[in-house]
């Protein structure tokens with residue numbers, strides 16, 4: 147076996163979904179189909195009309211030739227003609243209706259699957275996502291659901307007619323002449339063996355094609371998102387080689403499958419001619435022996451052709467089955483994943499109105515470790531965020547600042563101690579209610595495609611234009627006033643048609659549109675110049691008086707006026723206090739201040 151072949155074999159092995167996967171896929175399939183029982187019943191009835199109509203025509207034609215034409219009986223001729231017309235109408239009507247119903251059924255099931263996987267993905271935490279990979283999650287939501295949809299449509303339209311056609315056609319052939327009936331049985335068995343071999347040979351490659359789509363998706367995403375870095379470092383040819391090799395591997399497997407198909411196609415057309423000649427030859431003998439009439443030969447040829455035609459179609463559909471099952475099992479994996487972050491069965495209510503405590507959040511000896519890490523990222527953190535106060539978090543890169551912000555939003559749960567929000571353990575509150583009371587500006591300011599107004603209203607869907615303008619003014623996003631379309635100015639995906647600083651200010655404005663108990667700014671001022679940074683903090687101080695503010699920053703100038711500064715050193719609390727006090731008492735803080743003074747980075751922004 148060559149290295150390439152071994153490679154393929156290994157891929158085939160990993161592509162197989164196993165018994166558990168098959169069971170999960172079939173269970174999901176039953177769940178998806180259950181709501182459409184009546185639609186399926188309609189599909190079966192209309193399909194039967196189609197097939198019976200189709201087989202009745204050659205039977206009537208044979209009777210017409212054998213009796214009406216031979217006896218020159220005009221009435222019988224007209225009778226057979228009318229029967230054939232009725233059969234044609236019933237058959238065609240059944241065909242159109244069954245195609246329509248099958249398309250509706252497949253589209254509905256595909257949509258349901260897509261919606262279920264998408265909704266599940268919204269429940270999953272970041273670490274759950276990592277388990278599947280973002281590229282694979284996209285393939286599972288879009289491409290896999292399409293494959294399942296195709297499988298259902300093709301399965302019904304192409305495979306559905308096979309058993310009925312074979313049984314009815316063989317019975318009709320036995321009715322004409324037992325020898326011809328046996329001949330049709332033999333033809334059916336030979337074709338079954340040939341097509342079975344083709345399916346056995348290409349099915350694993352088909353399943354593998356789906357994992358190749360995952361791989362292409364990952365590579366392409368990486369290439370497209372990192373295109374500037376690739377160009378800047380002159381890595382185009384290396385990246386192109388990587389892409390080419392992925393595409394070539396996919397093309398190679400696709401060509402193999404197509405080769406098997408085309409060989410089958412040729413074999414089928416050759417067989418059709420062989421079968422036709424055999425029926426004519428054996429049939430002529432049987433007519434000569436007065437075992438059957440000459441008109442029946444055309445009916446027998448028609449039966450054989452219909453059997454072969456539907457079997458050929460079924461072979462394409464059968465090949466979709468393992469791939470469709472693999473896609474269903476991949477969807478089932480996502481649907482059965484238990485999110486790391488779960489809502490409690492009976493969520494506690496957060497206090498509101500006069501009951502709201504002054505202490506908005508408290509890290510009560512909190513530690514945290516990532517699932518795949520060997521040691522804690524945060525160690526025994528103990529501090530509180532209070533209403534009307536600005537708490538700043540500073541520390542070297544990788545010291546755990548963003549992790550603190552994410553824990554407040556329950557993107558991660560404490561692995562030691564507890565995190566309280568308005569006096570309740572965050573694990574006792576529903577994620578929706580918790581996040582509703584917090585306004586968050588992520589480290590990477592992400593905007594959605596649409597308009598500025600649409601993005602800002604993510605903070606509060608009911609916000610008036612006046613409130614949006616006010617939030618923009620507080621966020622120092624005056625540049626929006628200068629845009630010809632103002633609030634209706636277009637935002638491209640990710641906000642890439644704005645500069646980093648503009649994006650940050652828009653993301654801050656979005657957070658300000660929401661009325662919250664806690665505002666979290668995760669390194670949100672880093673792309674702002676010192677003057678804008680100072681003006682923004684000044685405007686914010688009046689705006690957020692009634693709430694607690696958590697300000698994560700790298701620059702001392704951004705946080706020196708904070709009511710409380712939390713200094714982190716490799717996830718440990720190095721000090722908590724005000725600027726002057728920390729400069730005196732906390733060596734880690736002093737080192738940060740001094741390093742920024744040396745760089746000239748700590749310009750006095752006030």
Ligand SMILES: Nc1ncnc2c1ncn2[C@@H]1O[C@H](COP(=O)(O)OP(=O)(O)OP(=O)(O)O)[C@@H](O)[C@H]1O
Nearest residue numbers: 516518519523541542543544545546547548549550
């Ligand atoms: N998904 C993850 N799995 C494992 N470790 C992680 C994961 N995300 C972050 N970390 C690690 O946790 C530590 C803290 O990361 P965090 O993003 O909170 O740091 P930070 O102080 O905000 O850094 P920066 O100032 O560079 O934004 C880092 O050492 C990082 O490598």
